[in-house]
Amino acid sequence: MAEQVVIPGWKKWFENIGDQVWFFFKFFRNIFTGGFEWSEFVRQCYEIGYRSMMLVGITSFIMGVVLIVQLRPTLVAFGAASMLPRTLAVSFVREIGPVIIAIICAGKIASSIGAELGSMKVTEQLDAMEVSGANPTQYLVVTRILATTFMVPLLSVIGDAIGLFGGFLALNLRDNMSFQLYFTKVIGSLEFTDFIPAFIKTIFFGFAIGFVGCYKGFNSNKGTESVGIAANSAVVTASLWIFVIDAIAVQATSLLFYN
Amino acid sequence: MEKANEVGIKDKPKSREDVVIAIKGLKKSFGEKNVLKNINLQLKRSENIVVLGRSGTGKSVTIQCIVGLLRQDAGSLKVFGEEVSEMSDKELKQLRIKIGFLFQSGALYDSMTVRENLEFPLTRILKLTDQAEINKRVEAALESVGLLEAIDKMPSDLSGGMRKRAGLARTIIVNPEIILYDEPTTGLDPITSREISDLILSIQKKYKTSSIIITHDMECARMASDRVLIMNEGEYIAEGSFDELHKSNNKIVAAFFKDIA
Ligand SMILES: Nc1ncnc2c1ncn2[C@@H]1O[C@H](COP(=O)(O)OP(=O)(O)OP(=O)(O)O)[C@@H](O)[C@H]1O
Ligand SMILES: [Mg+2]
Numbered sequence: 217m218a219e220q221v222v223i224p225g226w227k228k229w230f231e232n233i234g235d236q237v238w239f240f241f242k243f244f245r246n247i248f249t250g251g252f253e254w255s256e257f258v259r260q261c262y263e264i265g266y267r268s269m270m271l272v273g274i275t276s277f278i279m280g281v282v283l284i285v286q287l288r289p290t291l292v293a294f295g296a297a298s299m300l301p302r303t304l305a306v307s308f309v310r311e312i313g314p315v316i317i318a319i320i321c322a323g324k325i326a327s328s329i330g331a332e333l334g335s336m337k338v339t340e341q342l343d344a345m346e347v348s349g350a351n352p353t354q355y356l357v358v359t360r361i362l363a364t365t366f367m368v369p370l371l372s373v374i375g376d377a378i379g380l381f382g383g384f385l386a387l388n389l390r391d392n393m394s395f396q397l398y399f400t401k402v403i404g405s406l407e408f409t410d411f412i413p414a415f416i417k418t419i420f421f422g423f424a425i426g427f428v429g430c431y432k433g434f435n436s437n438k439g440t441e442s443v444g445i446a447a448n449s450a451v452v453t454a455s456l457w458i459f460v461i462d463a464i465a466v467q468a469t470s471l472l473f474y475n
Numbered sequence: 476m477e478k479a480n481e482v483g484i485k486d487k488p489k490s491r492e493d494v495v496i497a498i499k500g501l502k503k504s505f506g507e508k509n510v511l512k513n514i515n516l517q518l519k520r521s522e523n524i525v526v527l528g529r530s531g532t533g534k535s536v537t538i539q540c541i542v543g544l545l546r547q548d549a550g551s552l553k554v555f556g557e558e559v560s561e562m563s564d565k566e567l568k569q570l571r572i573k574i575g576f577l578f579q580s581g582a583l584y585d586s587m588t589v590r591e592n593l594e595f596p597l598t599r600i601l602k603l604t605d606q607a608e609i610n611k612r613v614e615a616a617l618e619s620v621g622l623l624e625a626i627d628k629m630p631s632d633l634s635g636g637m638r639k640r641a642g643l644a645r646t647i648i649v650n651p652e653i654i655l656y657d658e659p660t661t662g663l664d665p666i667t668s669r670e671i672s673d674l675i676l677s678i679q680k681k682y683k684t685s686s687i688i689i690t691h692d693m694e695c696a697r698m699a700s701d702r703v704l705i706m707n708e709g710e711y712i713a714e715g716s717f718d719e720l721h722k723s724n725n726k727i728v729a730a731f732f733k734d735i736a
Pocket of ligand 2: 534535536579657
């Protein structure tokens with residue numbers, strides 16, 4: 217009896233993996249088949265990128281401020297208050313910025329893609345597109361996944377800048393540091409090996425957000441409640457993927473750069 | 476024999492085929508539930524078939540099999556002489572271009588205006604680029620369903636009946652050779668219903684399209700049908716012209732016609 221419960225679970229799990237591989241394959245093939253949907257791509261970039269700017273900006277700003285306020289007492293105790301800009305810059309650019317921003321984007325973007333495509337599935341719009349001989353993968357999936365893959369890294373860079381600026385303001389609550397000095401310290405402490413691996417990581421984050429959102433939406437069931445389920449599981453799965461990718465990325469970068 | 480047949484069909488111009496859809500012994504079940512038990516149907520060129528049947532008997536499932544949205548468990552389903560379940564993605568796409576499908580819900584793309592909905596098949600499938608021609612066709616299609624004034628509205632701003640008519644306009648705009656209508660008049664007022672039935676008839680006359688029309692609307696069945704099929708529990712139990720079935724003594728058949736004078 218117990219075995220009977222386990223086996224279908226595994227079977228389903230493997231089917232799911234197979235489905236995702238197939239979905240990825242279809243996405244990949246459709247990037248290169250003719251008729252790229254430029255206007256839909258641009259619209260998605262606007263929806264995904266521009267519309268998330270505010271949220272990403274506010275979050276990053278607060279993170280920058282909070283980090284400085286939190287780090288300050290410890291560094292002062294060690295007599296290393298002058299290390300504050302450097303500490304913030306490295307931790308924000310390498311890790312905190314990309315991950316926080318990706319998680320925010322998972323919450324905002326993956327869920328909205330999941331819900332949008334899920335409701336198109338429920339109302340037979342995906343079937344209608346398929347049946348008309350048009351290509352829903354090309355029109356809906358390729359544009360969205362590519363848009364997140366481009367926009368999440370861009371949002372991360374913007375978020376990094378805003379976060380570091382937030383740090384500067386927080387620093388000036390206590391200390392008096394000119395922007396010029398802060399800027400020189402930050403730039404001086406950042407190396408390409410801080411920025412580039414983090415940037416590459418965000419490309420994968422962006423891809424994961426778009427992919428999971430599209431996959432969950434396309435594979436939702438046909439009932440109104442499944443729209444909510446698609447959106448919800450898109451956020452959860454995308455967030456999980458972000459941490460998994462982060463774990464892999466940190467291993468890869470420390471092997472490649474920090475040895 | 477199979478081989479010869481295949482070659483024969485490729486050589487033959489499409490217009491000479493008399494039977495556009497041939498279904499034999501089609502079966503389809505979802506899990507335990509046998510929805511289609513034994514479907515046999517032949518749709519001839521420029522013929523309108525009306526399918527009547529109670530809710531949940533598998534009328535929509537049948538036409539979803541025809542366009543390859545669902546795959547049958549057993550039986551043969553040929554469109555233009557070729558087995559749908561054996562088609563490659565590319566062949567299936569080619570086939571779908573020739574088949575118009577009106578969804579029961581209309582299935583308008585709700586991120587686009589009505590105009591963009593209608594432009595979608597023109598630019599994506601027929602690959603038209605001349606904006607003047609596109610506009611002309613969009614307006615003509617909307618005119619024919621009486622929806623020209625809603626051209627720049629979003630689907631969410633339309634009533635249920637308007638959405639259905641917009642869906643119909645999107646289906647007919649590419650002039651398909653076969654049209655599958657899933658309840659084209661359900662939810663419409665009697666006057667609009669009659670206009671839609673007239674439209675279905677005039678499309679058939681004008682473009683020599685073949686259609687399968689699923690409906691609960693007896694007026695539409697009377698006006699638009701060359702032949703009527705009655706479906707019950709996954710099978711067709713009666714077939715004939717509207718008038719023939721009207722006189723039938725079969726209890727199930729008579730139940731559909733009982734309100735008709
Ligand atoms: N994709 C699916 N998965 C599982 N079951 C399905 C699916 N599609 C249809 N069914 C089931 O098949 C049966 C027949 O459905 P179908 O939509 O063909 O009915 P119908 O004859 O079109 O009814 P109506 O007149 O209400 O539209 C229903 O019981 C439905 O629950
Ligand atoms: Mg139906």
